[in-house]
Amino acid sequence: MINREQCLAWDKEDQLNQFKQHFALPEGVIYLDGNSLGAQPTAALSLANHVVTQEWGKDLINSWNTADWWGLPTRLGDKVAQLIGADSGETVITDSTTLNLFKVLSAAIKIQAEQYPERKVIVAEKDAFPTDLYIIEGLINQISQGYRLVLIESNEDLYSLLDSNEVVAVVLSHVNYRTGYFYDMSAINAKIHEKNALVIWDLCHSVGAVPMELKQTDSDFAIGCTYKYLNGGPGSPALLWVNPKHQEGFWQPLSGWWGHQQPFAMAQHYQPSQGIRRYLCGTQPIVSMRLIECGLDIFLSTDMQLIREKSLKLTDLFMQLVEQECSEFGFTLITPKQHKHRGSHVSFRHEQGYAIIQALIARGVIGDYREPEVLRFGITPLYLGYEDIWNAVQHLKNVMTHAEWKNKQYQIRGSVT
Template identity: 45%
Template sequence: MSESLAPRAAALDAADELAGARKLFALDDAVYLDGNSLGALPAHVPDRIADVVTRQWGQLRIRSWTEGDWWTAPERIGDRIAPLVGAAPGRIVVGDSTSVNVFKAVVGAVRLNPDPARTDVLVDATTFPTDGYIAESAARMTGRRIVPVAPGELAGALGPATAAVLLNHVDYRSGRLHDLPSLTAAVHEAGALAVWDLCHSAGALPVGLDAHGVDLAVGCTYKYLNGGPGSPAYLYVAQRHQAAFDSPLPGWTSHEDPFAMSHAYTPAGGAVRGRVGTPDILSMLALEAALDVWDGVSIDTVRAKSLALTDFFLECVAAYVPEGRVTSLTPAAHAERGSQIALRCDEAPRVMDELIARGVIGDLRRPDVLRFGFTPLYVGFADAERAARVLAEVLSEQPRD
């Protein structure tokens, strides 16, 4: 192993303007590099949820729908997420899972582009599997054809038959960042609508939904937004589409007059029509509390630290790990990198087990990918150096019997 990079890590941490955010989270001595699967717990959330359970639910009971503002939570929390993805208020509604929102968005996009000559729904061929499953089902149900396309080949696949395109902003496996502005522009040039999955980008880098003319977008909140396991996802509907957006899952809470209990459905105005049923209040209010850690934080500052962290981690890997033992699958170019590093390793299952046993928490993507997520609010440069050093130690050892 070459000379230690620990002193450099300490200097970088001392100069880090986000270093103070770390104390807002409930962390132990482990290096937690799996926030791209499940974000760490903001330390104040348990007390906030205790109040929701004991006072709001336990004492106010049904009155909390109004006195506790439970009813407005999906739009209110959507407005708090909006600045993190470059959206104006009133364009995001929180609720349901990412999968359910992908279904709403893809079907809604096809219904916004109903020309029968537009027979195709294009989907990123490298997408997270569920997105592909949902898109294929949505295409069948709308009488369209699903067309898997490699992200680099999208421009050549677009044409007069394209109705909608579903794309991931950051590839969940490799960490590759796709060019949202140029791909959205290409989709629009072809007369189609762009639907983006932001699960691996929201809270890690600027998105610019409004600025880049995205039509519809979805995302989860339990990764970089730290909303907790199974926290509700969100749906973005561009202002220009809201009046015509036709959700395939109309529900009583998206009715213009929910408590009229009318048998005739009339959708509410705005993104609210993306609601379906009764909000999942406990997890939704945990998410709302978790979003407090973003108060006063610039997403541009987060992005700058993310790139510096991943650069430094790759530098440490190159310095510590013997040549040829791992290969980065994540692009080196900043414009093509999300906030994770994926390393191909022949011994990946053994290596990740050993890393976790030694307090470096990443995750495995079978058969041979070690995946490390860097959440700038609570991951520091010393964490990156330690992770690379322990990785080198593990790789230097023989497999256990």
């Protein structure tokens, strides 16, 4: 049996405890949705003031040079690189994850068309975050030429598709947004490359949550959000990484001025910049871009291994406490118990999932709900402690014991959950 005192003791000896002070969290809230929108770094307020009044207001157009707006996509990219196992010059922050998938999948298709023109299958997971599937559909519809999307439900599906030698590229969620299933990147890359397919990793639910080695594991492409575990701010622009071996020679189709070799020469023809900058397109939302650095700098002052250790302890604790305190309420754990296959969130299935999440939110415990029937709790080790997990589960127990979820107002679905 785990009790509150044990949780308090773990908090006391926690090496990451000090980081909570760098985040502005409202009083009385246990925030378990940092995997959807990361909390606000306290530094973001003064930086926002500076960007608005000094960079925009006073320095105006000159800030492209003096505040290095021009270098933002690669400067921020090089910081993210340190969290994903990449070297400098391989990552940019730009546009959205969805658009970045369009770019890298276009590049993957071009690369493969040169060597394996007969291959036409793009593989993705049935359970991928839907926007990945939507943009793949959009791309395939546009280029036609017989390309088709095939959805897999398991690794076995993947392996048998790979055996067909028809696969161009495989798009995988490094950590599944719903279940929290965490792929073994190295093993999967080897399987995919064995059959000469390329891999695109969607890191939305893994960057800042788990350590990874994109380059050492010989991944091909990666994309992902900066506004979840990385605390970049609501809807902040996304990351895009390309293995240097694929960077040159392929011109992604969203070719805009920022990706041009000489952006100010006003040339009539597009000539892509060397290296990763060719994945840039149009002008970026500078205020949102600037704020990303606050969260990144916190991450770079700590260690992803420490974060991972605490994440596993907290998710273990969450699972154990729900089993211990809420066993009679019909929650079905859908997140893997195996550490090597678990990201940094914990999900349960419950037929009243939506109303239960609403009742929890009313108590200040912010988790989220995902169709169908999934209660999802994000675990962010930099601003959550062991007592928070204890308290969250006690709230859940109370919601269930007193059937608070039956309150009618919790059953009316809003537009965004």
